[in-house]
Amino acid sequence: MNCKEVNGRLLSYIHGEVTPSEKRLITAHLSACLECTAKLESMESLESRVRRHIQQRAERVAAPASGWQALQARLDKEPVSRSNGFLSALRPPFFGLPLSGWQFAAAAFLVFLALFTLTPAARAQMQAQIQQIAGGWFNFSSPDGQSQAEIGGFSAFTPYHATYLPEGFQLSGMGGSSALDKETITLGYNNQEKFVDLAQSAGTPLEALPQGEHLVLNGSTAVFVEDFARSAQELQEKIPAISIVIEYDYTHTNLLVWDMGEIRLQMLSNLPKDEMVRIAESLAPMQGGRLPAAQTGGGSGWGGLEFLIILLFGWAGIALGLVLATLGLLKRSLPFGIAGLLLGLPFSFYLLATPSGWPFGLSLPLLLGVSAYACSKPGRLKLGWISLILAGAIVLGIFVLTR
Amino acid sequence: MNNMEHIQWIRRSRAGDSRAFAHLYEAYKDLVYRTAYLLLDDPAEAQDALQETFLQAYRALNSYDPRRSAFSTWLYRITVNHCLNRRRARRPLVHLPPAQFESIASPIDLEGEISENLQLQRALEHLSEKLRVVVVLRYFLDLSYAEMAEVLEIPLGTVQSRLNQALQNLRRALQAAKQPGENFGLEEEVSE
Ligand SMILES: [Zn+2]
Numbered sequence: 001m002n003c004k005e006v007n008g009r010l011l012s013y014i015h016g017e018v019t020p021s022e023k024r025l026i027t028a029h030l031s032a033c034l035e036c037t038a039k040l041e042s043m044e045s046l047e048s049r050v051r052r053h054i055q056q057r058a059e060r061v062a063a064p065a066s067g068w069q070a071l072q073a074r075l076d077k078e079p080v081s082r083s084n085g086f087l088s089a090l091r092p093p094f095f096g097l098p099l100s101g102w103q104f105a106a107a108a109f110l111v112f113l114a115l116f117t118l119t120p121a122a123r124a125q126m127q128a129q130i131q132q133i134a135g136g137w138f139n140f141s142s143p144d145g146q147s148q149a150e151i152g153g154f155s156a157f158t159p160y161h162a163t164y165l166p167e168g169f170q171l172s173g174m175g176g177s178s179a180l181d182k183e184t185i186t187l188g189y190n191n192q193e194k195f196v197d198l199a200q201s202a203g204t205p206l207e208a209l210p211q212g213e214h215l216v217l218n219g220s221t222a223v224f225v226e227d228f229a230r231s232a233q234e235l236q237e238k239i240p241a242i243s244i245v246i247e248y249d250y251t252h253t254n255l256l257v258w259d260m261g262e263i264r265l266q267m268l269s270n271l272p273k274d275e276m277v278r279i280a281e282s283l284a285p286m287q288g289g290r291l292p293a294a295q296t297g298g299g300s301g302w303g304g305l306e307f308l309i310i311l312l313f314g315w316a317g318i319a320l321g322l323v324l325a326t327l328g329l330l331k332r333s334l335p336f337g338i339a340g341l342l343l344g345l346p347f348s349f350y351l352l353a354t355p356s357g358w359p360f361g362l363s364l365p366l367l368l369g370v371s372a373y374a375c376s377k378p379g380r381l382k383l384g385w386i387s388l389i390l391a392g393a394i395v396l397g398i399f400v401l402t403r
Numbered sequence: 404m405n406n407m408e409h410i411q412w413i414r415r416s417r418a419g420d421s422r423a424f425a426h427l428y429e430a431y432k433d434l435v436y437r438t439a440y441l442l443l444d445d446p447a448e449a450q451d452a453l454q455e456t457f458l459q460a461y462r463a464l465n466s467y468d469p470r471r472s473a474f475s476t477w478l479y480r481i482t483v484n485h486c487l488n489r490r491r492a493r494r495p496l497v498h499l500p501p502a503q504f505e506s507i508a509s510p511i512d513l514e515g516e517i518s519e520n521l522q523l524q525r526a527l528e529h530l531s532e533k534l535r536v537v538v539v540l541r542y543f544l545d546l547s548y549a550e551m552a553e554v555l556e557i558p559l560g561t562v563q564s565r566l567n568q569a570l571q572n573l574r575r576a577l578q579a580a581k582q583p584g585e586n587f588g589l590e591e592e593v594s595e
Binding site for chain 2: 043
């Protein structure tokens with residue numbers, strides 16, 4: 001320790017409010033440094049002077065003898081139930097909780113917000129928005145190179161697109177859903193009467209391939225199911241998510257299922273088998289990144305803000321949040337604790353928007369909140385550490401699960 | 404002070420036994436009164452604060468949790484909050500014009516210890532409320548840092564830095580007062 005550090009801790013040293021190791025370091029420094037020893041002595045003399053003065057001043061007065069009678073007269077007027085008034089109810093402890101009224105209001109607001117985001121509609125909307133902003137982006141060109149498309153919000157895997165399509169085919173639609181445990185992306189291609197629906201998903205352990213004719217596709221096993229559905233109605237029953245287009249003929253809807261690495265691919269089409277296989281063999285990974293703004297007809301103009309949001313909603317935000325919360329507990333600083341909580345919120349909201357991650361999205365801000373609260377309450381440090389460790393474990397668990 | 408006895412008194416007070424509450428009052432009245440006096444510098448206001456503190460304590464006794472804090476800590480918190488509210492309410496009155504400090508601060512007509520005590524008292528009176536409270540809690544009530552943090556509901560580190568700051572300000576004010584012609588050192592007072 002140098003002189004400056006010792007100076008800052010002298011008073012705590014005098015009061016015995018330093019850790020044993022700090023005490024050893026300061027004692028060692030003092031035995032070798034005359035300047036600091038002089039400061040210690042002057043501090044002690046100032047302190048004892050202040051103490052003596054204050055004690056003397058206090059002893060000159062005493063509570064008036066008639067005090068209890070006066071107080072008792074007022075106590076007698078108190079209502080028997082002694083229920084707290086509205087304003088005193090706003091002071092801590094609030095309903096027995098160690099919170100003041102406004103802290104309670106803030107907590108209630110957070111809980112309300114959390115409950116709101118648990119409603120399916122709100123979740124779906126938020127999920128879509130977060131993925132629009134924070135998800136990965138991919139782009140690809142049509143087989144003839146005439147047009148380009150981009151797709152956002154899928155980060156667990158690189159999706160594939162067809163580099164071969166029969167004459168007249170074009171991209172008709174893209175869709176997808178993303179969850180903590182499963183991400184699916186669907187590409188639709190069509191011409192006037194034929195369609196190809198290509199669903200790719202990753203995340204869950206792959207189910208067994210369905211019953212059907214076994215083929216070899218790009219060196220791995222594929223299953224072809226001829227006439228998987230013979231009508232639009234049957235197809236709809238088997239795959240509720242599919243959107244039926246009235247112009248198409250669904251009487252011979254075939255299914256081709258295969259895996260590429262950890263991705264399960266399912267192609268539905270009313271094309272013949274050899275065409276379906278040819279398309280399947282032509283699949284190539286999409287390119288990462290967005291298209292230049294000029295090609296999509298107008299940029300989104302997010303720029304730096306988008307980058308910031310990705311940071312906040314992603315691992316960077318929560319990691320920094322955990323670091324700040326740890327510093328908050330170490331330094332017992334409430335602002336650090338609160339900063340940790342705030343940085344944890346975007347990630348928590350992201351989790352809330354996922355089907356299986358929402359319990360963690362709910363508990364993470366609560367744990368960080370408890371840890372922040374503990375920063376300002378010396379008696380609650382243990383509780384703070386336990387909460388923070390639990391929060392860290394949740395984040396680590398999700399990190400491992402999603403890798 | 405007997406802790407078990409206190410808990411008994413608290414329990415009985417909650418049930419509406421005012422004689423039990425009288426015991427609590429007797430045990431703490433001087434500490435509360437003197438704390439209030441040191442914070443308010445006015446015996447009449449301190450008397451008022453004593454009444455208000457115990458009245459508030461009586462009303463809030465149901466919400467006092469002995470497992471969470473000592474009764475004394477809880478009571479001091481009510482005392483300090485009341486006194487600070489009181490000071491804030493009268494804030495415009497305590498700001499004396501600077502000329503008055505100088506005449507009080509320059510020890511021309513006063514000698515020895517009386518003069519020194521007066522200087523110290525003036526210096527204390529010109530500490531900010533936050534700093535003054537930690538000085539009173541520490542040097543009158545002899546509270547530990549942890550107890551002060553609980554009374555003031557601030558982090559431990561803040562207690563430490565406020566106490567450091569308070570002593571630094573007192574030292575500066577005393578040094579400035581020793582040098583005639585110089586101001587009382589108020590300009591140097593660093594606010595947090
Ligand atoms: Zn030194």
